[in-house]
Amino acid sequence: xNNASRRTHxxxxxxxxxxxxxxxxxxxxxxxxxxxxxxxxxxTHTLLSELLSKWPPISxxxxxxxAHLVLWHIRLPRALLAACIGxxxxxxxxxTQSLFRNxxxxxxxxxxxxxxxxxxSLAIAFGTTLNLATPLTTVWGISRISFGAAIGGxxxxxxxxxxxxxxxxxxxxxxxxxxxxxxxxxxxLTQLLSLFSDDTTWRRLSLWHLGNIQNATLTQVSLTTLxxxxxxxxxxxxxxxxxxxxxxxxxxxSLGVKTQQLQRRLILAVAIGVGIxxxxxxxxxxIGLMVPHCLRWFVGPTHKRLLISSALGGxxxxxxxxxxxxxxxxxxxxxxxLLTTLLGAPFFILLLVQAPHVH
Amino acid sequence: MSTKPITLCxxxxxxxxxxxxxxxxDISNTFYAGEVTALIGPNGSGKSTLLSVASTxxxxxxxxxxxxxxxxxxxxxxxRAQRVAHLPQHQELNFAFTVEEVVQLGRQCHTESTRHxxxxxxxxxxxxxxxxxxxxxxxxxxxxxxxxxxxxRVLAQVSALDPDHQTPRLLLLDEPTNSLDLTHQALxxxxxxxxxxxxxxxxxxxxxxxxVSPICDAVICLQHGRVxxxxxxxxxxxxxxLESVFHTPIHVSHTTDQHPLIVLDPTQRxxxx
Numbered sequence: 001x002n003n004a005s006r007r008t009h010x011x012x013x014x015x016x017x018x019x020x021x022x023x024x025x026x027x028x029x030x031x032x033x034x035x036x037x038x039x040x041x042x043x044t045h046t047l048l049s050e051l052l053s054k055w056p057p058i059s060x061x062x063x064x065x066x067a068h069l070v071l072w073h074i075r076l077p078r079a080l081l082a083a084c085i086g087x088x089x090x091x092x093x094x095x096t097q098s099l100f101r102n103x104x105x106x107x108x109x110x111x112x113x114x115x116x117x118x119x120x121s122l123a124i125a126f127g128t129t130l131n132l133a134t135p136l137t138t139v140w141g142i143s144r145i146s147f148g149a150a151i152g153g154x155x156x157x158x159x160x161x162x163x164x165x166x167x168x169x170x171x172x173x174x175x176x177x178x179x180x181x182x183x184x185x186x187x188x189l190t191q192l193l194s195l196f197s198d199d200t201t202w203r204r205l206s207l208w209h210l211g212n213i214q215n216a217t218l219t220q221v222s223l224t225t226l227x228x229x230x231x232x233x234x235x236x237x238x239x240x241x242x243x244x245x246x247x248x249x250x251x252x253x254s255l256g257v258k259t260q261q262l263q264r265r266l267i268l269a270v271a272i273g274v275g276i277x278x279x280x281x282x283x284x285x286x287i288g289l290m291v292p293h294c295l296r297w298f299v300g301p302t303h304k305r306l307l308i309s310s311a312l313g314g315x316x317x318x319x320x321x322x323x324x325x326x327x328x329x330x331x332x333x334x335x336x337x338l339l340t341t342l343l344g345a346p347f348f349i350l351l352l353v354q355a356p357h358v359h
Numbered sequence: 360m361s362t363k364p365i366t367l368c369x370x371x372x373x374x375x376x377x378x379x380x381x382x383x384x385d386i387s388n389t390f391y392a393g394e395v396t397a398l399i400g401p402n403g404s405g406k407s408t409l410l411s412v413a414s415t416x417x418x419x420x421x422x423x424x425x426x427x428x429x430x431x432x433x434x435x436x437x438x439r440a441q442r443v444a445h446l447p448q449h450q451e452l453n454f455a456f457t458v459e460e461v462v463q464l465g466r467q468c469h470t471e472s473t474r475h476x477x478x479x480x481x482x483x484x485x486x487x488x489x490x491x492x493x494x495x496x497x498x499x500x501x502x503x504x505x506x507x508x509x510x511x512r513v514l515a516q517v518s519a520l521d522p523d524h525q526t527p528r529l530l531l532l533d534e535p536t537n538s539l540d541l542t543h544q545a546l547x548x549x550x551x552x553x554x555x556x557x558x559x560x561x562x563x564x565x566x567x568x569x570x571v572s573p574i575c576d577a578v579i580c581l582q583h584g585r586v587x588x589x590x591x592x593x594x595x596x597x598x599x600x601l602e603s604v605f606h607t608p609i610h611v612s613h614t615t616d617q618h619p620l621i622v623l624d625p626t627q628r629x630x631x632x
Contacts, residue, residue: 102453246454250447254414254416254445254513255467256439256440296454301454
């Protein structure tokens with residue numbers, strides 16, 4: 001064989017569990033960074049003593065310093081929410097790529113982001129006309145925009161799924177086309193609404209579109225953690241079936257995978273996972289596409305390793321991005337979604353140019 | 360022949376309906392353990408559909424299908440997967456697995472140690488001459504190399520459950536010789552024959568009619584979703600049958616060991632046009 005002239009294509013693959021360990025350590029470091037950096041710097045010493053002595057956070061408010069307040073009520077929820085959302089986005093990205101059998105697929109393909117935008121726009125627009133409370137009024141820490149986004153996103157995915165499923169069989173190509181059509185349609189609706197909205201509403205809407213994790217609450221953190229845990233368990237339990245799905249539905253069926261049932265559950269899981277991130281953080285692009293794509297170089301496409309490292313990698317990336325978003329131009333804040341796109345797109349173009357096996 | 364156990368039995372199978380047209384109509388046949396059957400016929404005559412029905416992925420509109428003594432719907436997905444492997448015509452894998460990982464995917468329906476999986480995968484890697492590619496990126500392989508990887512994968516999938524090979528097993532290959540060179544076509548034939556000796560029933564669609572007689576015990580010739588002729592290769596691969604099915608002049612001669620040798624008859628063709 002003329003192996004020397006052929007490239008092996010994965011000079012970077014590392015054996016288990018080096019990548020996983022490295023990512024976990026990096027995530028811990030990133031969380032520490034996120035907690036200590038900001039307009040009010042918190043020293044490592046204060047950080048450690050606060051974290052170690054004041055657990056649980058409600059107990060003994062003997063000496064409430066500003067550091068204590070900032071840490072427990074602002075930075076910790078925000079850092080944890082960023083980690084959970086990053087992990088969810090990367091996990092859902094991995095699964096969407098397996099569902100479409102395409103390493104360049106993205107959760108937004110099934111219409112969830114566009115649907116959520118439309119839902120959020122409707123919530124803002126109708127809130128203003130009906131003279132309801134301001135869009136930021138919250139129920140259990142969830143604003144009306146968020147409710148609109150969650151309903152819009154789920155609605156769009158259900159519609160796309162119904163269009164692509166005939167007699168109990170979901171055609172993946174139709175799913176893609178239906179996702180595109182529904183996305184375009186609801187995006188036009190969003191734009192139509194924005195024509196009739198006033199400047200304040202318009203600005204709020206575009207800020208929401210750019211994605212940010214401001215005003216994170218512990219309620220949001222617990223809800224997101226719950227969903228992240230559930231999805232991670234489900235995906236990891238199906239890791240062999242996900243591997244088989246990459247061979248195509250016929251081959252996967254022959255290997256004993258209940259393909260239709262699995263596809264339906266995966267679509268639902270992705271809708272819930274991305275839905276919750278859109279609800280709390282708006283649209284944060286590129287993490288779901290990039291993280292699994294890059295990690296395949298290091299751990300290979302086998303889901304057992306890819307899912308865990310994607311979750312860690314997504315969490316790491318969003319914690320770092322969010323810390324950068326609020327510190328780089330302090331006291332002003334950049335929307336984190338804008339930052340991931342600004343850095344993500346050029347990075348991705350670099351990958352396309354460099355990597356030989358990207359199709 | 361009739362003393363052998365029955366692996367698969369079709370009774371009056373039909374796919375499709377009178378309204379949309381039939382993709383398969385009134386197919387009845389019995390496949391015995393260790394028997395190799397070829398499916399031949401023009402494009403669109405229902406060969407792949409028949410294989411999908413046999414794999415139980417496609418449910419026929421009427422008729423019944425008995426797989427290893429049970430109705431197809433009575434099998435759990437996992438137990439069925441341990442006995443029936445289907446190699447579709449087109450492979451959709453687009454991810455950078457190593458060749459080893461792809462072959463190992465075939466064993467995921469079995470409960471066994473990682474070491475055992477690795478051993479069996481290696482065994483079929485050697486059989487299909489892909490061990491030199493073992494750690495290579497699947498997506499960087501040529502078409503024929505990829506095909507060999509998938510053949511190794513399905514062979515590994517139905518590799519013996521028990522040491523004395525008593526469990527009936529079924530191998531469904533849709534044009535397995537696609538993009539294989541002569542060396543590897545011969546290798547594939549050997550492996551299919553070898554599996555047959557261990558009791559594996561094989562049904563495969565073939566376009567290279569010259570491969571049929573040396574490997575197969577029976578041939579089913581399909582036309583418009585119906586069985587046109589069914590029987591021993593020497594009875595089916597005749598000038599009259601093939602010309603009536605393929606509508607083109609065909610010349611049939613015989614090799615020294617009496618296998619039919621089929622070529623297009625160009626002189627006749629010119630005269631026709």
